[in-house]
Amino acid sequence: MNAEKSPGRRLECARKLKNIGVEYYMECVMAKQQGRPLAWITSGFPVELVYAMDVIPFYPENYGTLCGSRKVSGELCQMAEARGYSQDLCSYARCTLGSMYENAGPLNGLPAPDMILTARNICHTVIKWWEAVARYYNCPLFVLDTPFVQGGLTGHQVRYVREQIMEMIGFLERHTGREFNMDRFMEVIGRSNQGTALWREIQLLRKASPCPVSALDMFTCMFPIVTLRGTAACVDFYREMRDELADRVARGVGVLEEDRYRLMWDNIAIWYNFQFYDYIHSRGGVFVGETYTSAWGVYQFDQSGSGDLFDSLVRSYSMALLNIDLDLRFGQMADMIREYGVEGLILHSNRSCKTYSLGQLGLARRVQNELGVPVLIIEADMTDPRAFAEGPTRTRVDAFLELLSERKAR
Amino acid sequence: MALPGGRELIKDMAGFVQERHERMREIKRGGKKIIGYFCSYTPEELILAAGMHPVRIMADLPDPAGPVDAHLQNFACAFARSCLDQLVRDRLDYLDGIIFPCTCDSLRAVSEIIRANKKEGFFYHFLNMPLRVEGDPQFVFYRRELELLYNALAGFAGRPPGLESLKGAVALADANRELLIRIWDFRKASGPALTGEECLGIVNAAVCMDREELRERLEKIRNALAGGIGDEKDTGRARLMVIGSVIDNPALIRIIESAGALVVGDDLCTGARYFSVPVNMADGEDPLDALARRYLGRIPCPTKHPVDRRLDHINRVIDDFKIQGAVVVLQKFCEPHAFDYPALRDMITGRGIPVLLLEIEPGRLAEGQLSTRVEAFVEMLGGGR
Ligand code: SF4
Numbered sequence: 001m002n003a004e005k006s007p008g009r010r011l012e013c014a015r016k017l018k019n020i021g022v023e024y025y026m027e028c029v030m031a032k033q034q035g036r037p038l039a040w041i042t043s044g045f046p047v048e049l050v051y052a053m054d055v056i057p058f059y060p061e062n063y064g065t066l067c068g069s070r071k072v073s074g075e076l077c078q079m080a081e082a083r084g085y086s087q088d089l090c091s092y093a094r095c096t097l098g099s100m101y102e103n104a105g106p107l108n109g110l111p112a113p114d115m116i117l118t119a120r121n122i123c124h125t126v127i128k129w130w131e132a133v134a135r136y137y138n139c140p141l142f143v144l145d146t147p148f149v150q151g152g153l154t155g156h157q158v159r160y161v162r163e164q165i166m167e168m169i170g171f172l173e174r175h176t177g178r179e180f181n182m183d184r185f186m187e188v189i190g191r192s193n194q195g196t197a198l199w200r201e202i203q204l205l206r207k208a209s210p211c212p213v214s215a216l217d218m219f220t221c222m223f224p225i226v227t228l229r230g231t232a233a234c235v236d237f238y239r240e241m242r243d244e245l246a247d248r249v250a251r252g253v254g255v256l257e258e259d260r261y262r263l264m265w266d267n268i269a270i271w272y273n274f275q276f277y278d279y280i281h282s283r284g285g286v287f288v289g290e291t292y293t294s295a296w297g298v299y300q301f302d303q304s305g306s307g308d309l310f311d312s313l314v315r316s317y318s319m320a321l322l323n324i325d326l327d328l329r330f331g332q333m334a335d336m337i338r339e340y341g342v343e344g345l346i347l348h349s350n351r352s353c354k355t356y357s358l359g360q361l362g363l364a365r366r367v368q369n370e371l372g373v374p375v376l377i378i379e380a381d382m383t384d385p386r387a388f389a390e391g392p393t394r395t396r397v398d399a400f401l402e403l404l405s406e407r408k409a410r
Numbered sequence: 411m412a413l414p415g416g417r418e419l420i421k422d423m424a425g426f427v428q429e430r431h432e433r434m435r436e437i438k439r440g441g442k443k444i445i446g447y448f449c450s451y452t453p454e455e456l457i458l459a460a461g462m463h464p465v466r467i468m469a470d471l472p473d474p475a476g477p478v479d480a481h482l483q484n485f486a487c488a489f490a491r492s493c494l495d496q497l498v499r500d501r502l503d504y505l506d507g508i509i510f511p512c513t514c515d516s517l518r519a520v521s522e523i524i525r526a527n528k529k530e531g532f533f534y535h536f537l538n539m540p541l542r543v544e545g546d547p548q549f550v551f552y553r554r555e556l557e558l559l560y561n562a563l564a565g566f567a568g569r570p571p572g573l574e575s576l577k578g579a580v581a582l583a584d585a586n587r588e589l590l591i592r593i594w595d596f597r598k599a600s601g602p603a604l605t606g607e608e609c610l611g612i613v614n615a616a617v618c619m620d621r622e623e624l625r626e627r628l629e630k631i632r633n634a635l636a637g638g639i640g641d642e643k644d645t646g647r648a649r650l651m652v653i654g655s656v657i658d659n660p661a662l663i664r665i666i667e668s669a670g671a672l673v674v675g676d677d678l679c680t681g682a683r684y685f686s687v688p689v690n691m692a693d694g695e696d697p698l699d700a701l702a703r704r705y706l707g708r709i710p711c712p713t714k715h716p717v718d719r720r721l722d723h724i725n726r727v728i729d730d731f732k733i734q735g736a737v738v739v740l741q742k743f744c745e746p747h748a749f750d751y752p753a754l755r756d757m758i759t760g761r762g763i764p765v766l767l768l769e770i771e772p773g774r775l776a777e778g779q780l781s782t783r784v785e786a787f788v789e790m791l792g793g794g795r
């Protein structure tokens with residue numbers, strides 16, 4: 001085996017992702033030529049309905065991560081800024097808008113949508129961003145409104161979202177000229193359930209010490225659960241990933257030889273600077289969980305036939321991580337911290353993503369005070385490299401790990 | 411014939427805003443509970459109907475540092491930060507409760523922070539209002555949320571919710587809306603008797619003052635204006651409209667008007683968007699139905715979808731108020747408004763009307779810098795004094 005350059009052991013199956021990604025983006029780019037309808041959608045949108053209608057979903061957010069890891073996000077953001085879009089807007093949005101206006105970016109422009117679909121359950125940003133896209137392409141836009149969940153969903157809130165889901169089916173039928181087919185939908189739902197169940201299994205395998213997979217691989221391997229949820233490719237990939245992790249756990253193989261510090265990550269990855277995570281590995285820190293990646297493990301749909309499938313769809317999508325109150329969010333964090341033996345929490349205060357970041361400071365205090373787990377808050381941006389001061393942040397990571405090591409010595 | 415004291419009446423309104431904290435304490439000493447609210451999407455009528463006093467929470471410049479930094483990062487807009495700052499410092503000690511309608515992500519975060527830190531017995535309510543303002547499911551959903559809010563308010567006030575008091579509250583709020591619309595209409599005249607700064611003072615007082623007292627004052631102001639208030643603002647000044655979210659600092663309008671222009675129209679949350687569409691309750695209509703209809707049917711702000719009716723409003727103001735230039739005031743970090751800006755700019759400049767973007771940074775208003783930019787803009791319009 002080759003000597004590994006990266007201080008943390010990477011996954012074998014992650015190599016396959018490249019092909020999966022290329023295939024997916026090819027499909028998007030070729031859609032027009034092949035006469036297949038293409039919809040731009042958000043990461044929190046009930047994509048199962050889209051796949052069931054044989055519409056190709058294109059994810060501008062995922063495209064943003066692509067721009068980040070290809071290190072072209074900075075220039076694309078500037079292109080949007082030159083058009084009058086403020087530098088303070090979500091950098092995924094700026095990457096898309098820049099690429100759209102200037103026909104630029106890793107795909108040399110973007111696949112033009114036949115329709116665009118957006119949902120409030122992750123942020124308000126995607127509403128405004130999609131409005132701008134709809135104006136540019138002059139194409140039909142569907143907005144799924146999900147009430148903010150405090151405590152739990154009430155009956156009339158469920159009804160409200162459900163009616164919109166039905167409306168959306170009509171919208172898809174109208175704009176594809178196809179009829180919605182319940183059997184086809186059930187197939188997609190089945191594969192979606194399989195995919196998310198595997199994703200949960202994968203997360204659970206990280207309870208092992210040494211932890212078998214790094215945050216880097218988790219971020220990279222999110223791609224299918226986000227974009228291909230409901231397809232066979234997604235299920236196949238995660239089966240393989242699960243097996244590889246299970247094998248590692250059985251053999252006691254981890255990202256590092258030993259987990260010196262078991263860490264948790266909150267908020268979106270810093271896509272343009274994976275060296276930062278390598279740096280943390282090199283200091284003995286391993287992420288055993290991320291609120292970001294685990295957010296895709298919560299979807300679960302009732303396919304029993306006796307229950308209410310649409311009700312479960314509404315509930316799953318309404319209870320998305322960024323659509324629930326801070327107590328619910330804290331509860332999820334606290335569970336993860338306890339179950340995974342987390343010793344330190346790193347919060348990425350992400351300028352771009354207000355919905356994720358504003359409110360984090362109180363969460364940090366609660367984690368510290370109620371769970372006794374130290375927290376480090378770092379300031380950055382998921383895809384705009386101009387907002388990340390790497391040097392000083394590394395110094396702060398050092399001090400944080402030092403603190404964790406002192407605590408362990410006690 | 412000018413009524414005596416018309417100008418003073420108007421000046422008093424701005425004065426009231428200055429002293430609003432003291433005035434709120436007076437109202438409270440009079441035995442009324444005070445409910446603070448964010449955003450003009452809060453149905454004040456429900457607070458009034460529950461026998462309590464609604465007051466809109468406004469920012470205090472400069473942008474604060476200190477306690478608020480422990481709760482909210484500096485990439486939230488200065489308005490959200492300043493409001494939260496006043497709450498965490500207990501500067502709004504007269505408040506008995508607070509209402510947040512669902513609008514942007516930043517205010518929703520402030521709402522959550524307040525909920526997590528509120529004192530025992532403090533009324534808190536998040537009004538889950540639809541993002542989409544058209545459609546039947548939206549109406550049904552919103553009507554139910556309004557009912558929940560009203561029941562919660564009535565419970566807090568210790569009185570049963572009643573249809574009659576709701577009707578009365580709607581009538582009062584509508585009377586004030588009609589008066590504000592009439593007063594704004596006086597700005598259509600060439601050489602209007604009102605400056606933009608004065609209008610901002612009026613509307614900002616309208617959201618804090620006792621609403622009965624407000625009606626009396628607005629009636630007097632309207633009468634004074636109808637009688638010809640004297641001291642007309644000269645006709646040669648460029649006629650501008652101001653577009654943005656919340657403007658609570660009159661200095662901003664003063665800067666624009668000192669450059670020689672006159673602000674005669676607006677699309678502001680502290681302006682036309684607040685009062686432009688009355689409820690106009692039909693005979694026998696259920697008041698909650700009427701309110702749901704009105705708040706979904708008002709001029710939408712960029713946190714609502716679709717935005718078309720807002721663009722219609724802006725176009726109408728441009729025509730009716732003979733606008734020659736538009737100033738877009740953008741709170742730094744405000745996503746809803748920033749996303750709409752490029753298209754808005756293109757729409758307005760497409761009509762041959764120049765647009766000036768003023769981004770308001772957190773912290774003190776950079777008056778000198780703003781003045782220079784506004785002066786150049788007004789000079790270009792050829793409407794300086
Ligand atoms: S604001 Fe946050 S949740 Fe919304 S699109 Fe941007 S990164 Fe995603």
Ligand code: SF4
Pocket residue numbers: 487488489490513514515516517655656713741743744745746747
């Ligand atoms: S100014 Fe913008 S960001 Fe600030 S509270 Fe208003 S809508 Fe939200």
